[in-house]
Amino acid sequence: MTAADDHNDDVALAGEYALHLLDAEARRAFEDRLNNEPALRILVSEWDAHFISLSDEFTPVVPPAMMKARIEDVLFPKAAKARSEFSLWRVVLGAGFAAALGLAVLVALPPANVPDPFTPSFTAELAAEDQSLVVLASFAPDVGVLRIDRQAGEARQGRVLELWLIADGATAPVSLGVLPADAATNITLPADLIDAIAGGTLAISDEPIGGSTTGAPTGDVLAAGVVVSI
Amino acid sequence: MTTRNDVEKMIAQVGLGDRTAFSSLYDATSAKLFGVCLRILNDRAEAEDVLQEAFVRIWQKAKTYAANGYSPMTWLITLTRNLAIDKLRTRKAGSVDIDEVYDLADSGPTPEAAAVASSERAQIDGCLDELEPDRAGAVRDAYLEGHSYNELAAKYGVPLNTMRTWLRRSLGKLKDCLTR
Numbered sequence: 001m002t003a004a005d006d007h008n009d010d011v012a013l014a015g016e017y018a019l020h021l022l023d024a025e026a027r028r029a030f031e032d033r034l035n036n037e038p039a040l041r042i043l044v045s046e047w048d049a050h051f052i053s054l055s056d057e058f059t060p061v062v063p064p065a066m067m068k069a070r071i072e073d074v075l076f077p078k079a080a081k082a083r084s085e086f087s088l089w090r091v092v093l094g095a096g097f098a099a100a101l102g103l104a105v106l107v108a109l110p111p112a113n114v115p116d117p118f119t120p121s122f123t124a125e126l127a128a129e130d131q132s133l134v135v136l137a138s139f140a141p142d143v144g145v146l147r148i149d150r151q152a153g154e155a156r157q158g159r160v161l162e163l164w165l166i167a168d169g170a171t172a173p174v175s176l177g178v179l180p181a182d183a184a185t186n187i188t189l190p191a192d193l194i195d196a197i198a199g200g201t202l203a204i205s206d207e208p209i210g211g212s213t214t215g216a217p218t219g220d221v222l223a224a225g226v227v228v229s230i
Numbered sequence: 231m232t233t234r235n236d237v238e239k240m241i242a243q244v245g246l247g248d249r250t251a252f253s254s255l256y257d258a259t260s261a262k263l264f265g266v267c268l269r270i271l272n273d274r275a276e277a278e279d280v281l282q283e284a285f286v287r288i289w290q291k292a293k294t295y296a297a298n299g300y301s302p303m304t305w306l307i308t309l310t311r312n313l314a315i316d317k318l319r320t321r322k323a324g325s326v327d328i329d330e331v332y333d334l335a336d337s338g339p340t341p342e343a344a345a346v347a348s349s350e351r352a353q354i355d356g357c358l359d360e361l362e363p364d365r366a367g368a369v370r371d372a373y374l375e376g377h378s379y380n381e382l383a384a385k386y387g388v389p390l391n392t393m394r395t396w397l398r399r400s401l402g403k404l405k406d407c408l409t410r
Contacts, residue, residue, distance in 0.1 A: 008402055015401035018308075019372040020315040021379055045299055050408050051373050052304045053354040055311075058269050058374070060261035063281055067264075068256055071285045076249060125250060228249045 018047035126223040162207040167196035178211040232258040237302040245293035270314035270376040284310040315376040357407035
């Protein structure tokens with residue numbers, strides 16, 4: 001075989017690979033070659049780019065609504081925990097009730113105290129399943145300020161919204177305080193909580209006026225979201 | 231409408247571990263990718279399993295996406311299609327006769343066709359048209375239905391080795407035409 005024959009052979013082989021026509025053994029052997037031969041990888045990516053023109057014949061079908069949660073539960077087990085009902089939360093974290101007492105040391109500050117520019121490096125979206133409450137949280141660790149922006153929903157009549165942090169691996173939620181009636185507020189976190197934000201979960205519970213008196217959530221968990229780095 | 235650039239940015243953010251971006255990427259692309267799974271597998275439960283696996287892979291591999299040189303939808307569709315065909319190949323032989331079950335084939339252009347770069351589509355159509363109809367059909371079926379050589383040989387009524395020879399020759403001709 002000449003070099004040109006070899007090349008033509010590889011062109012067809014790369015096409016068969018892109019179409020997924022090779023049997024398992026031939027496919028594995030080809031993938032071994034792919035790891036070592038950049039030219040072969042280019043041939044495959046060229047075929048993939050050619051064939052993608054046919055992909056408009058794949059008619060989009062909206063997957064069942066539960067699929068997204070199912071996938072996120074697989075990828076982010078903590079988020080699944082936060083999404084679950086408060087009763088479950090209490091079962092999971094109940095042992096830590098006492099430990100949580102006395103940890104609510106937060107102060108809600110007027111927005112005037114926001115450092116300018118506010119440069120958050122963490123964010124979380126706390127949303128009820130039905131979007132009846134949507135709160136965006138952003139956190140700037142250098143100044144320890146957590147900005148809360150309530151985009152939808154409000155406290156129930158005669159009740160308040162209380163914000164909680166469940167640190168990664170923590171056994172109990174820590175109160176970050178009662179949210180004021182204003183949609184936007186800034187909360188300055190004590191130094192010992194700043195490091196707990198990353199990877200933690202923020203949650204909002206429904207509480208009597210003045211907030212939970214037990215140091216742990218007593219009402220429904222209305223919304224929760226995992227803190228991610230920006 | 232979500233543009234190619236938007237999807238590219240979402241993938242980049244997902245590569246940084248951004249779950250909000252992952253959620254947006256899912257919203258923007260899951261219908262297309264589920265359509266790929268359904269067409270190849272023609273089974274809802276299996277299609278859901280593969281869609282889940284695809285998004286797990288996307289989450290895991292997004293950080294290496296920028297280096298692979300693929301356009302965003304090409305990467306997402308190729309990854310998903312390969313997983314769907316892997317699933318298809320693991321079925322016990324004979325449990326499902328795809329030709330019988332799948333009768334949505336030969337669908338005309340979908341509304342979305344207009345959204346795909348029409349010149350590229352015209353190019354591959356033009357090059358497939360240069361092949362004999364059966365041979366072009368075999369290439370299309372391999373891509374769109376995920377047919378194996380055995381299934382193609384049965385569908386077009388030729389021996390397995392003949393089908394393999396046909397298809398490899400067709401690929402050679404296609405490549406020549408596409409790079410002209």
